[in-house]
Amino acid sequence: MNAQPRQPRQPGQPPEPRQPRLVxxxxxxxxxxxxxxxELRERFRRAGVFVVSLVSSPGAGKTMLLERxxxxxxxxxxxxxxxxxxxxxxxxxxxxxxxxPVKQITTGTLCHLEAAMVxxxxxxxxxxxxxxxxxxxxGNLVCPASYDLGENLRxxxxxxxxxxxxxxxxxxxxxxxxxxxxxxxxxxxAVEFDRDSAERSVQSVRPGMQSFHVSAKTSAGMQELLAFxxxxxxxxxxxxx
Amino acid sequence: xxxxxxxxxxxxxxxxEGERLGGRVSxxxxxxxxxxxxxxxxxxxxxxxxxxxTPLEGSxxxxxxxxxxxxxxxxxTERALSSAQSFCCGECGTPTPEVRxxxxxxxxxLEMEE
Numbered sequence: 001m002n003a004q005p006r007q008p009r010q011p012g013q014p015p016e017p018r019q020p021r022l023v024x025x026x027x028x029x030x031x032x033x034x035x036x037x038x039e040l041r042e043r044f045r046r047a048g049v050f051v052v053s054l055v056s057s058p059g060a061g062k063t064m065l066l067e068r069x070x071x072x073x074x075x076x077x078x079x080x081x082x083x084x085x086x087x088x089x090x091x092x093x094x095x096x097x098x099x100x101p102v103k104q105i106t107t108g109t110l111c112h113l114e115a116a117m118v119x120x121x122x123x124x125x126x127x128x129x130x131x132x133x134x135x136x137x138x139g140n141l142v143c144p145a146s147y148d149l150g151e152n153l154r155x156x157x158x159x160x161x162x163x164x165x166x167x168x169x170x171x172x173x174x175x176x177x178x179x180x181x182x183x184x185x186x187x188x189x190a191v192e193f194d195r196d197s198a199e200r201s202v203q204s205v206r207p208g209m210q211s212f213h214v215s216a217k218t219s220a221g222m223q224e225l226l227a228f229x230x231x232x233x234x235x236x237x238x239x240x241x
Numbered sequence: 242x243x244x245x246x247x248x249x250x251x252x253x254x255x256x257x258e259g260e261r262l263g264g265r266v267s268x269x270x271x272x273x274x275x276x277x278x279x280x281x282x283x284x285x286x287x288x289x290x291x292x293x294x295t296p297l298e299g300s301x302x303x304x305x306x307x308x309x310x311x312x313x314x315x316x317x318t319e320r321a322l323s324s325a326q327s328f329c330c331g332e333c334g335t336p337t338p339e340v341r342x343x344x345x346x347x348x349x350x351l352e353m354e355e
Binding site: 205 | 336353
């Protein structure tokens with residue numbers, strides 16, 4: 001909007017149309033979501049519950065991995081899960097097999113979870129009784145990137161069958177995440193998965209990001225991942241208020 | 242495709258601010274970071290739909306692109322990234338996760354007609 005130098009108006013010329021007034025208004029467009037997410041994070045912190053969200057493309061193995069994580073953790077911790085899906089409640093039914101409280105958030109046509117949905121879903125749960133809460137987002141590597149859910153840790157998941165360059169194709173979500181989980185490692189040899197190349201892709205879009213290689217099927221790598229979650233819970237509870 | 246929800250939020254905020262200021266909003270200026278996870282064309286398309294049957298109908302959406310700016314720990318300065326695929330300093334090549342700009346999704350100004 002560079003103002004052109006005005007020519008002096010000649011007598012008899014009509015007056016110029018009035019210029020619109022430009023008013024500065026600084027507002028975050030997703031402020032509503034951000035506010036709710038901030039309140040949730042504070043509620044989770046006060047309750048001492050560590051909240052992990054999982055994002056991935058459809059079919060990367062979020063539900064299977066989560067089922068295993070819940071099963072392992074529930075032996076020693078109070079664990080619960082929320083699971084987002086467009087239409088079905090199949091994932092909640094699968095996760096319920098791990099015998100922890102699970103709630104489905106059916107989003108209809110919405111391609112991502114928003115903080116308000118998480119807030120609504122945890123109503124009725126006593127957060128003080130929980131150690132871990134897992135939130136499985138809708139399978140989508142694009143839209144969830146923009147929405148803070150109040151989580152402490154965002155895990156982005158890619159499976160070995162998706163190709164080593166997945167992070168380069170979806171840099172925004174990988175950059176928004178805290179750790180990368182590479183799943184279906186039991187299939188790595190069969191699909192000639194190149195670990196170094198995948199790691200280079202991760203590091204290229206998020207230098208320094210920690211990644212875990214796991215197989216929910218064989219449990220390979222699971223102990224490292226669980227130990228990591230536990231250390232983060234300890235950290236959260238030890239953090240000065 | 243979450244651009245429609247983003248467009249609806251823009252219209253909500255612009256309508257409220259427009260009412261507060263008095264007058265008709267003829268254009269909405271936003272800043273859109275390359276890392277905001279919002280596709281510009283899809284947002285422009287969604288904006289017109291979101292404006293329908295609101296006081297914003299017929300207004301323009303003016304989008305300012307915000308490049309990704311990172312801090313290079315070696316050069317001790319901010320650098321613009323040429324690609325979201327490679328978070329490293331364009332001068333010395335040092336990788337850096339420190340994003341200083343590029344996540345913006347911000348309404349910055351309204352053009353008001355009296």
